[in-house]
Amino acid sequence: MKSSRLAVAILVFAWVSFFAFPTVLAQTPEPAPxxxxxxxxxxxxxxxxxxxxxxxxxxxxxxxxxxxxxxxxxxxxxxxxxxxxxxxxxxxxxxxxxxxxxxxxxxxxxxxxxxxxxxxxxxxxETTTDTTAVRVEQLHILLDFSPERMHVVQIYVLSNTGDRAVVADGQEGLRFRLPAGATEVSFRGDQDGTRFVREEGGFVDTAPVAPGTGTLSTVVIYTIPYDEGIELTVPVDYPTMSAGVLVPQVGVTLSGEGWDAGQEMNIQGRPYLLHSFGHVPLAPGDVVRFTITGRPDLTSLTGATAETRGGAGVPSWVFALGLGFSLILITAGGIWWWRDRRSESAVASVEPDDLASVLQAIAELDDAHAAGTIDELTYRAERERLQALAIRHLRADDMVGDASETPGT
Missing domain, CATH: 2.60.40.1120 (Carboxypeptidase-like, regulatory domain)
Known part of the structure; x- marks a missing residue:
């Protein structure tokens, strides 16, 4: 009886080995050509x-x-x-x-x-250090308040109308002046801390500007002392095609020559007025000037007053600009547009130290982009950085492999 069972088992094994397995292989999908x-x-x-x-x-x-x-x-x-x-x-x-x-x-x-x-x-x-072909396609100014401070985010959407990429020469790049009294200056889009250079009265952006429309964005954040009113004068350093200011409706008003009455907006549950500037285009040497008056009702700024970073009283939404803030506003003059939906998890603060980690960081960045939590410009910039890092790792691996080979093998 046992020998009969063994014979059956052997037959089944033989059938599976010689007939069933090839059938399974035949059912495996062919790899895509x-x-x-x-x-x-x-x-x-x-x-x-x-x-x-x-x-x-x-x-x-x-x-x-x-x-x-x-x-x-x-x-x-x-x-x-x-x-x-x-x-x-x-x-x-x-x-x-x-x-x-x-x-x-x-x-x-x-x-x-x-x-x-x-x-x-x-x-x-080809490249050039001549910045005459650079212009500001859109200048966006976002305001918010905390005790005795007005927080300002300036976003420059840059274009290059020339036929050469504009590059920095050492620390000489695109120069921007800041309003008088600007403090606590910081930037977005500077992963390794080398893109922006602070200088007296302003800063330099050393990132290249490729030919085309909206090929680079520059984001600077600063604080201005504020009580019940201030006139803010923003210098114009490059030809500027449009300008707008986004003001939270917290008891303050914007006024000034050339500004419209504002369009009501609701962004992330908070009411704003979007003011557009009518005196455009602007030339280098011009200014964008407006007056803010009124004492802000800080009780309505729960997100700004309840959560701050770094002990400087900077509202958390300012830091959220790099971590998920988005803004797409429609105005009478067209689309007033800016997005910076960078994911904190996608843009790693720690430099990946091996190829596998770099590829993982790229995959996480792609996931964030696919989920809509990072804008195209920021996505490409960070992906370029990680891909350049991947290339360096690949080259290093090649060099190690070459060095480990014995001549004649």
């Missing part, structure tokens, strides 16, 4: 040289989430080719190119079904 991604690095500056040996990174996305990065380099004529790239349905691709220390992107494209080759050209530009 790889595609070839090619492109040309094009110099968008008239008369500029043909870019050669440009550092590249191919990004693969599923929806808004990055799922793969492939490092590469263009040839001496600026051409590049990524072969046998996995391209399952729904996956899209873009190429990041770093040229003269400025990062550029191709269009992000999803291949058509059955498409086996994708062309993703990237336009790059």
């Amino acid at each position: 790889g595609i070839t991604i090619t492109g040309q690095i094009v110099n968008g500056t008239p008369g500029g040289p043909s870019p050669s040996n440009v550092s590249l990174m191919l990004h693969a996305y599923e929806g808004r989430m990055m799922v793969d990065m492939i490092h590469g380099t263009s040839d001496a004529e600026g051409r590049f080719r990524f072969e046998d790239v996995p391209a399952p349905a729904g996956r899209s691709f873009e190429v990041m190119a770093t040229y003269r220390d400025v990062v550029y992107f191709s269009e992000r494209v999803e291949p058509e079904p059955g498409q086996m080759q994708l062309d993703l050209p990237v336009t790059v530009y």
Whole structure:
């Protein structure tokens, strides 16, 4: 009886081994065929040289989430080719190119079904330290109050109308002056503390401004002493196309030549008036001037007075600008727009110290972007930083691998 059972068991095992297992393998989905991604690095500056040996990174996305990065380099004529790239349905691709220390992107494209080759050209530009092509597309000023203080957030949405990327020369970059009496000055978008340089009466932004509209945003936060009224004068350092001030409805009013009566808004449960400035465009040397009067009712500013940071009395919403604040306002003159929905968890304060940690940080950043908690401009800037860090780790790993190989093996 036992031998009969054993014989049956052996037969079952043999059948599973030789028949069932191949059947299971046959049911395993075939991997998606790889595609070839090619492109040309094009110099968008008239008369500029043909870019050669440009550092590249191919990004693969599923929806808004990055799922793969492939490092590469263009040839001496600026051409590049990524072969046998996995391209399952729904996956899209873009190429990041770093040229003269400025990062550029191709269009992000999803291949058509059955498409086996994708062309993703990237336009790059020569650089200049001349800032005459830089203009402020939108100047947004946000106000809030705490005891004896008015807190100001100034957001400059910058454009470059030229055909060269504007870059800093050492600590010489875009100079901005601040209103008299500004204290407790801080910035957003400065992950490693090297982008902004404080100087007497203002600051310098050393980030590059690529050609195009709204290619860079500069965010500065400061405090002004306040009792029952103040006239604030904001210097204009670059041609400025539009300006607006967002004022909380807490018993204070804005007045001044060129300002409208304001449009009522409700943002995150708090009432505001959005005032637009009619005397635009503005030229360098002009000013944006307005008067705030009235004693603010701080009991209505529960978010501002109940929670502060750093012992300086700065309202927590100011810090939330970097951690989830969003603002999309419609005015009679069009869209008064700014978003900075950066996730605190996505923008890590600790520098990842190995490639796996960098890739994890990128994945978390992609998750935050997919969830809508980080704006496109901030997302790309932080992703560029992490991707550059990933490249450094990859190069370091290559060097270690080369050093560990024994000649002749």
